Amino acid sequence: DFERALGEVQPAFGASTDMFERCRLNGIISPGEKHEKLHHTCRALVEQVRVSPKTPMLTCLLEGAAGSGKTALAATLAIGSEFPFTKLVSADTMVGQSEMGKCQALAKVFEDAYKSPLSLIVLDDIERLLEYVAIGPRFSNVVLQALLILLKRQPPEGKKLLVIGTTSLPHVFEDMGLTATFNVSLHCPLLGGEEGKKVLSQIGAFEPHELDAAVALLDEQTPIKKLFMLLEMARHGGGGGGGGDGDAEDGGKIPLERWIACMEDLHG
Amino acid sequence: DFERALGEVQPAFGASTDMFERCRLNGIISPGEKHEKLHHTCRALVEQVRVSPKTPMLTCLLEGAAGSGKTALAATLAIGSEFPFTKLVSADTMVGQSEMGKCQALAKVFEDAYKSPLSLIVLDDIERLLEYVAIGPRFSNVVLQALLILLKRQPPEGKKLLVIGTTSLPHVFEDMGLTATFNVSLHCPLLGGEEGKKVLSQIGAFEPHELDAAVALLDEQTPIKKLFMLLEMARHGGGGGGGGDGDAEDGGKIPLERWIACMEDLHG
Amino acid sequence: DFERALGEVQPAFGASTDMFERCRLNGIISPGEKHEKLHHTCRALVEQVRVSPKTPMLTCLLEGAAGSGKTALAATLAIGSEFPFTKLVSADTMVGQSEMGKCQALAKVFEDAYKSPLSLIVLDDIERLLEYVAIGPRFSNVVLQALLILLKRQPPEGKKLLVIGTTSLPHVFEDMGLTATFNVSLHCPLLGGEEGKKVLSQIGAFEPHELDAAVALLDEQTPIKKLFMLLEMARHGGGGGGGGDGDAEDGGKIPLERWIACMEDLHG
Amino acid sequence: DFERALGEVQPAFGASTDMFERCRLNGIISPGEKHEKLHHTCRALVEQVRVSPKTPMLTCLLEGAAGSGKTALAATLAIGSEFPFTKLVSADTMVGQSEMGKCQALAKVFEDAYKSPLSLIVLDDIERLLEYVAIGPRFSNVVLQALLILLKRQPPEGKKLLVIGTTSLPHVFEDMGLTATFNVSLHCPLLGGEEGKKVLSQIGAFEPHELDAAVALLDEQTPIKKLFMLLEMARHGGGGGGGGDGDAEDGGKIPLERWIACMEDLHG
Amino acid sequence: DFERALGEVQPAFGASTDMFERCRLNGIISPGEKHEKLHHTCRALVEQVRVSPKTPMLTCLLEGAAGSGKTALAATLAIGSEFPFTKLVSADTMVGQSEMGKCQALAKVFEDAYKSPLSLIVLDDIERLLEYVAIGPRFSNVVLQALLILLKRQPPEGKKLLVIGTTSLPHVFEDMGLTATFNVSLHCPLLGGEEGKKVLSQIGAFEPHELDAAVALLDEQTPIKKLFMLLEMARHGGGGGGGGDGDAEDGGKIPLERWIACMEDLHG
Amino acid sequence: DFERALGEVQPAFGASTDMFERCRLNGIISPGEKHEKLHHTCRALVEQVRVSPKTPMLTCLLEGAAGSGKTALAATLAIGSEFPFTKLVSADTMVGQSEMGKCQALAKVFEDAYKSPLSLIVLDDIERLLEYVAIGPRFSNVVLQALLILLKRQPPEGKKLLVIGTTSLPHVFEDMGLTATFNVSLHCPLLGGEEGKKVLSQIGAFEPHELDAAVALLDEQTPIKKLFMLLEMARHGGGGGGGGDGDAEDGGKIPLERWIACMEDLHG
Ligand SMILES: Nc1ncnc2c1ncn2[C@@H]1O[C@H](COP(=O)(O)OP(=O)(O)OP(=O)(O)O)[C@@H](O)[C@H]1O
Ligand SMILES: Nc1ncnc2c1ncn2[C@@H]1O[C@H](COP(=O)(O)OP(=O)(O)OP(=O)(O)O)[C@@H](O)[C@H]1O
Ligand SMILES: Nc1ncnc2c1ncn2[C@@H]1O[C@H](COP(=O)(O)OP(=O)(O)OP(=O)(O)O)[C@@H](O)[C@H]1O
Ligand SMILES: Nc1ncnc2c1ncn2[C@@H]1O[C@H](COP(=O)(O)OP(=O)(O)OP(=O)(O)O)[C@@H](O)[C@H]1O
Ligand SMILES: Nc1ncnc2c1ncn2[C@@H]1O[C@H](COP(=O)(O)OP(=O)(O)OP(=O)(O)O)[C@@H](O)[C@H]1O
Ligand SMILES: Nc1ncnc2c1ncn2[C@@H]1O[C@H](COP(=O)(O)OP(=O)(O)OP(=O)(O)O)[C@@H](O)[C@H]1O
Ligand SMILES: [Mg+2]
Ligand SMILES: [Mg+2]
């Protein structure tokens, strides 16, 4: 199914797809059944928007720990949807913008989407759009209220819209009334031991006989993003001198001692 | 009585009725006695405003869980009232508007209503007009105070006004003094098992012999809005591959396995 | 005494008296001794301001539950005072006005009053002037401070001023220092069973033999405002079909079943 | 000593003394020893500023319950001081003024005082200058900081300044650091039974044989301001019909029944 | 050592020294060993800045109860330092100034200091610069942040700077991170019994045989500032009639009865 | 390794390196193994950014007590990196700047970095950039949100960026979500007894036979910054008269009695 997901990817039109592509630079690997089921359910939602005459709008929240792969999943769905209008909305381009400015930008994206018969909007890292911080807590209620309205407002007759939001703060979102406003809320899991092993074996990071020892050093639940970072550190930096020519070649196997030394540097 | 309610619907004049019609796209189905009594009481209030010389103004709050059908009921009452002035006030058209702007818009609607001998205003989702969020909590006190005044201010001599508000936050509204400001407060119930069954059977979603099994998968109390969404998912999307041609035909029966798979995807 | 109070009413000059008249559209009925004593005390304060050379200013707060008749009482006193300057100050005309604007409007009313040898100002629903809400709580401290000063500031030599304020939040007003700033604070009681009966019998709402049964359905303590509303509902709307021609004639007796059905609709 | 205090009063120059005179319209009566000692201590402070070469500035806070006579005392001191510059600063003339405006007005008064060799400033009801309210609590920190600085800043060489502040919130002032900023803090007592009796007998409000009965109806501790108000009510208004010609003549004795009826009206 | 400190005082240049002189109008008296050690340590810091090539900047906080003599000590150090640039920064000249204005004024003082090879800045009563009040608490975070930066920023190469701050709120300053930002924090003690006696005897306030009785009336810990004020009151004002000619001559002895009466007036 | 670190330092280009040099005026001394390991890990991160094709961006937080040497370490890494773009961002140049101004300045630094193939940004004392104070707590959420975005935003294709942040508030940073946003978080330790001794012996501050006695007076955990300050005080100021010529010569040994006297002055 994962293969199929990737095979299906047929960019609708340029710029937007590029932005989504940048969200999944490591490609997409299947870490196991839980992840496959999640992908499957998501694709079914895309399908429902495409075909159901009674579903002018569907809103889905992807929640999961930092680095669990939410953005990569949303991007994969956007690319795979082949909808004529797809849009990534993130705070990246809004540093220091005013609350009102953000609201207008959000409203503009939805208005643009209403012009296409079939649209998909990704609201990535909604806590950043909301300028949320746990101390206080503080956040932009102006932006929150705009989202609460936009997520409930029906598109004009004959138009269809799928909204995918991502967050690592599901409990906060419940208190904000955001979770209840999304039609569906789905959980992005971390990698357990078995799943971590499957990922490491697929990318061939270690010699097969060292794989189990390497996996044993991981936390019980690891974000896939952190796993990729640790591999790069072990390959090029920490845990063994850091000199230029001592590097494990890119794509080559990582010696177990290096992996051990690297893990110690960071956690010890 | 439900039939009668629908039969009575005779739009007063164009645009406004269209907006109300969009709030009840699924038609109106009777889920049982509790709902019928609620409809009956509401229609009696409309009647009182129409005929009582000593009731220049009446204000009624519809409160109930998200998706319980508050907006659809208010819209049905507005359409059925045949009042010369009916108006839907919601935050949909106010994204990112200032507090003062909202107040002026609200005051304007009431001023407009005062010009008609018989008027009905629906204040839909009042928590959104108030920009309410439970964290803090925060809300626009400026808009709240405007509402508290407008809901108590008598229309000019000889004019009559019915205001119907909706909310899913009855306890918050009590703390705000809003509930006490409305003359009447009525509760919109969720669907219990029997009521869910009655709805499913009326729309013929399942083969009669599978109906009980289908109902058994529902929560004990289901919002009618969520029930309609689940049916669409089972029909077109989740729980069975999501391919185009495998869809249950629109209006056709939903196979029980599909229903089961769909429920699992979302709650499992 | 009540009769006398009404008989005394001799409007000073047009507009202002009209506004006060609109506050007591149902006429004034005596529900019993407690209310008569309250009226009596209030009229004595009016008298004191008129005659005492050592009382240039007197301020009196009427506090009581919502709908207990505070505004109607204040209006009756204003009309009965026959003072050359009487003024009703309420938030009705201040929707969405700024705090500063409200302060200036308040100060203006007092300045105007200082020009008349004998003046009476009604500050109705002071909590609305203050934009008070219990959540927080929040209110306009700017307006509160203006009131605290205006209520203590002596009128110019030779001028006399009576200020009557109304509120349903006596405890909040104590915390705000408002209660202590008023010279006198008087309580507006709700209707107990005997008092409710006396009102119902005076207006002849029920057949005498059904009166006790009708009273028995009331809460132990009822606001007079709510009682009038319930009577209108039973007469014209709820509790029996709501059809046009089935209405109890205006002024006619209300059938007991209709009263029962109406009470059930709202509380059941 | 009280007599002497009054005899001493020789207004420095017009306007300012008039304002102080208005603060003690009822004249000054001696309610007993505690009050005399307080007056004596205050006059000693005035004296110290006048003669001590090492006391360029002295600041004294008069604190006591509402209506205990603080403002009247401060005014009496100002008039009796015969200082070339005396000034009453109160919020009366600052309704709705901005925080900054208040600061500038305060600074201006001090600058003016610095120009006179001997000055006395009364800061009356400082909590009103601070826009203080117990809910929150809220107050203008801008004005507070200005006061904290002005109360500690030395006048220019050769100039002398006495500042007398009044407040009924001594505990709040301690938390604000205001009490510690004043050099001296003195307490204005309420009237106990004996003191109330002495006041009533001096003004001859009752027939001598009814005096004890009249005093017995007072609270254990009464503000002198309230006592004067109650006397006026009993004389002209409450407790006996309120008709015009039934009034106790001004200056005449108050019949005991009227006193009793009046007390009942207000507290009963 | 104290004598030496005073003898050393050689004003650098006019205006600034005058301001410092006004902070110690009573001269400087040695109340005992604790105070001498404090003075000694402070002078050592001045010395370190003058001579150490590795100490471009030193910051020292003087903390102690109100009136303990912090400002007088700081002024004495500034005068005694003979640094070419000395500056007293206090809120006295900033009444009602904006937060930004204060920041700019502070930054300006530091920039000015950077131009002199050897500079000393006294930040007097830092809580007032911060507009601190314990209720809330509230303070200007803008000014605080400016101070936190300025106190840590190194002067330009070759320039040297000593900053002396004073406060009576050491615990608040710890919570604000200010104490940790100063290199050194020193405590200004109050006067215990022995120290009070030494001061009184040095200035010859009482007849020797009455000295012990006079000291016995003091609190266990007295601020030196308050002691001087009490002496002035006993000499010229409170505790004995306040008449003009009865004053204890300036510089003459205070009769014990007057001291006793004065203490009673204020604390009794 | 420490030697190597210093030897490696080859300034990239003028101004920026100068600023970094000023952060480590005392040179860099190795206090022991813990510090060496920390330096090693940091240099490995620099190496990873230089060589890994899959690491376009790496963010590292250095946290440790005040004065533990964080800024000196970050500066050493920046100088040693030899990256074409290195930049020190601190609040020093932002006194009294607005929140928005700070955001723009931050965004500008990142945009500048994106233009260089290999960049290193030091965000020094991030709590000051955030205007953080523990009372409240208060901080600029606008600046925080900008940082949270900038620290997660990928540089453009082909560009590489290392960000090193410093803070002494690791727990606050966790609550703010900052710690989780950095890829790596490393701890800067204080000096224990052994480490203090090693530093004192390397710089030859005491006669060898007095070294242990000198070390014994230190706290169990000392910030290296404080250690250098204490040495300067003992050498030039506190603990022995402070006269000019009595100073221990710069670079000469510190007599033990002086060290003892100095420690007593400050802590006693
Ligand atoms: N299934 C997958 N196969 C391969 N790589 C993946 C997969 N899922 C995520 N990644 C990679 O992991 C990295 C981080 O994932 P991503 O940014 O989507 O996580 P996230 O949950 O959005 O993180 P954050 O909470 O920080 O926003 C990306 O480089 C992405 O390509
Ligand atoms: N009695 C009914 N018969 C048929 N459909 C109904 C009925 N009541 C509600 N619906 C349908 O359910 C859907 C949602 O109902 P509605 O929006 O009125 O709920 P709500 O309580 O206002 O929800 P929310 O709390 O989200 O505002 C609408 O599509 C509406 O047409
Ligand atoms: N004594 C009375 N006799 C007859 N009608 C009365 C009497 N008192 C009040 N009413 C009527 O009751 C209604 C409501 O009373 P009113 O508005 O004065 O109450 P209120 O206490 O001011 O209410 P609220 O708290 O809502 O401001 C009015 O229509 C008024 O005419
Ligand atoms: N000793 C006195 N003899 C006669 N009348 C007095 C005396 N003290 C006060 N009064 C009168 O009592 C009245 C109120 O006193 P005053 O306003 O000074 O009290 P206050 O403590 O300032 O009150 P508030 O707390 O309301 O400001 C004034 O009319 C004043 O003339
Ligand atoms: N050692 C001393 N010898 C003589 N007079 C002193 C001495 N110390 C302080 N004083 C005098 O005491 C008075 C108050 O001291 P100062 O203002 O320095 O105290 P402070 O601690 O700054 O007070 P505050 O907390 O109010 O700012 C001044 O008049 C000063 O001259
Ligand atoms: N390893 C070292 N060898 C020699 N000197 C050092 C070393 N580390 C730090 N220092 C010196 O200690 C002083 C303070 O260190 P630095 O300012 O880096 O500490 P910090 O942790 O950033 O302090 P703060 O928390 O106040 O910002 C500097 O003068 C620096 O040169
Ligand atoms: Mg993401
Ligand atoms: Mg709704």
Ligand SMILES: [Mg+2]
């Ligand atoms: Mg009212």
Ligand SMILES: [Mg+2]
């Ligand atoms: Mg007063």
Ligand SMILES: [Mg+2]
């Ligand atoms: Mg001081």
Ligand SMILES: [Mg+2]
């Ligand atoms: Mg640092």
